[in-house]
Amino acid sequence: MIERKLMLVERIMYVDPETPLNCVFTAKIQGKIDEEHIRNALAKIQWKHPLLRSAIEMIDTKQPHFVVQEDMKSIPLQIVERKTEHDWLIVSEREWYHPFNTDNKPLARLIWIKGGAVSELLWVLPHCVCDGTSIVTLMRELLSLLDDPSQELQPYPLFKSVNNFLPQDFEPQKKSRKAKLYLLLARFFFFLQRKSRIRNSGKNYTIHWKLDTKTTATITQSCKEQGFSVHALLCTAFMQAFREVQGKLAKSKAISPVDIRHFIPEIKQDHMFAFAPTVELSLKKRKENVLASAHAIKSELAQKVKKVNARELLWMGEQMHPLVERMISMLKSTAGGHDITLSNMGKIQMPNTYKNFILETLYSPTVAFPWLNSNTLVTTTFNQQMDFTFMSNEDFLPKEEAIKIKDKAIEIMNLSF
Secondary structure, X not given: OOEEEOOHHHHHHHOEOOEOXXXXXXXXXXXXXXXXXXXXXXXXXXXXOHHHHEEEEEEOOOEEEEEEOOOOOOOOEEEEEOOOOOHHHHHHHHHOOOOOOOOOOOOOEEEEEEOOOEEXXXXXXXXXXXXXXXXXXXXXXXXXXXHOOOXXXXXXXXXXXXXXXXXXOOOHHHHHHHHHHHHHHHHHHHHHOOOOOOOOOOOEEEEEEEOOHHHHHHHHHHHHHHOOOHHHHHHHHHHHHHHHHHHHHOOOEEEEEOOHHHXXXXXXXXXXXXXXXXXXXXXXXXXXXXXXXHHHHHHHHHHHHHHOOHHHHHHHHHOOHHHHHHHHHHHHHOOOOOOEEEEEEEEOOOOOEOOOEEEEEEEEEEEOOOOOOOOXXXXXXXXXXXXXXXXXXXXXXXXXXXXXXXXXXXXXXXXXX
């Protein structure tokens, strides 16, 4: 039996068997798609990625494990009639709440919103098996196989544990003392926390918008000329927008995930993986202009990314499993010290034109976190257009207020150049 326990972050994203935490990624295409070709593509993709042939089972003292099953059923394909341009968003929000806890069914499904000349394809996966790079890889492989069904994908094995990614000079004994100290401090921290019964009971939502090619080009070129990244501008604009809309309630902090493949090349670009290290960025001065703040954010991000030790983070996380239930409980009941988690996936490298269809656009992934602070912004760039999805919960951030923050952030960016 091929199996391994869930890493700490996978375990947190798993939450529990009854709580779905799903990611949805959508492609809009023009042209004819053959159902047989879709099923062929799904079979090849499932054969390549061991997590898509795995179930989550409780093994040894209720520790969830990924278990590769030889008799795993095929990735389900659900076909939905296309009625409007917005069906993809309605279906995305519906799919947030459909769990993956059925025996012998894979940890993925594909929704085909089928129209005459236009269709959308939606990958739906639990967050505990994928990050943004993973779900983009699955879409790239799907479209490539639809274009050329004769292609073959190269399978890879399920890694056994985080020890696979440790350097040869790693000294577990020395690190164990550090891990025990961290564990002790974490226990003390949780002991001091007041137990809160606050939970989000409102509706999760998505706000979606897309910039046109001219605006995207202006922002990209202007950032380049000013010497900072688009990501730095986005972080600055949204933290400033929270500050202007929420006043003293704003935290002036953003959490920024970083692709772990930058730090651990053994995790290949086309391999599924769910852990992304994060850095916290701060908007420090209240009266500083946006360009100066963006430069400061760029510098802060570079410094903090340079300090990330992803291999040690993976190993240290494994020592924290005794506290995972408390971590999940805290995420569900405390607002945290940040305004938003901002995931900039950058330019998506995918062809625009295929033999039998055109990839008209990609919509940034959506996700509904069950945490109290569920504020999440995801942005992608495809076909010279930046695309945004802003997710939260009505209890924590009313949608009307989120729209004001979005509009203010856009205004800040437009006035910056």
